[in-house]
Amino acid sequence: MTDSTPRRILIVEDEQAIADTLVYALGTDGLATEHCLLGRDALAALRRGGFDLMVLDVGLPDMNGFDLCRELRRESELPVIFLTARSDEIDRIVGLEIGADDYVVKPFSPREVSARVRTILRRVHRAPAPDPLPDPKQAATSSPGTAPLGFQIDDEAKCIRYLGQTLVLTRYEYLLLKTLVDSPRRVFSREQLMQRVWTAPDHSLERTVDTHIKTLRAKLKAVQPESDPIVTHRGVGYGLRGPR
Secondary structure: OOOOOOOEEEEEOOOHHHHHHHHHHHHHOOOEEEEEOOHHHHHHHHHHOOOOEEEEEOEOOOOEHHHHHHHHHOOOOOOEEEEEOOOOHHHHHHHHHOOOOEEEEOOOOHHHHHHHHHHHHHHHOOOOOOOOOOOHHHHHHOOOEEOOOOEEEEOOOOEEEEOOEEOOOOHHHHHHHHHHHHOOOOOEEHHHHHHHHOOOHHHOOOHHHHHHHHHHHHHHHHHOOOOOOEEEEOOOEEEEOOOO
16 A cells, blocks of 8 residues: 555444544545445455454444454454443443454544544554564564563564464554563553553553453463463552563
8 A cells, every 4th residue: 555545444333424424524634434334244344355444333233343343353453443322431441452442432523533543543554564463484584582581572573472472462462561571670550551552542541451461461371371470569550570
């Protein structure tokens, strides 16, 4: 895709009036859009490929938006912004935990959604985008940097190996763990981690950090059950220690 080619946004929203306002707002920002009313149509569009981001309503008539995102995450790290009529914190946490990049509660300003889309796209396309899931052969032939404490970071492939095993991480899990690994003797507060890792930290919850730390711990324990390299410093934040 050249710099002159508009970024393509998939809008998955069953309320036509809301979809129309988003199509207009994103279009005035120079973004190309495709709209789907149903989750199954969105999955078909995603399999055709060519999208840079998806704006996804949680409450679709044929399937739950969370389930659609889980299906997507089996194959791709395409950025996702959830739209929902519910403001419950648990819904935001669930969405972020399964790999959403942002979460917007209805009613919302279409210009705010457009601004969040542009923020995520700037970050994602700041450098050439890696494959959604790193190719193990490609990672093996690159020149990864070696991190302390049993971790190995491959910046080119955007992957992290722990005790020789490649971890399957979401975008935020990768950035969060990389931040800890790069400064193993430092304790980061939740606010510091939000500012370093998240696209729109002012609109996110500090509990989001706790949720991602929990999923990271589970993935590290899957490699070595007795290991717990991430340390919780109560009232302060998180740091890293070496494997036992």
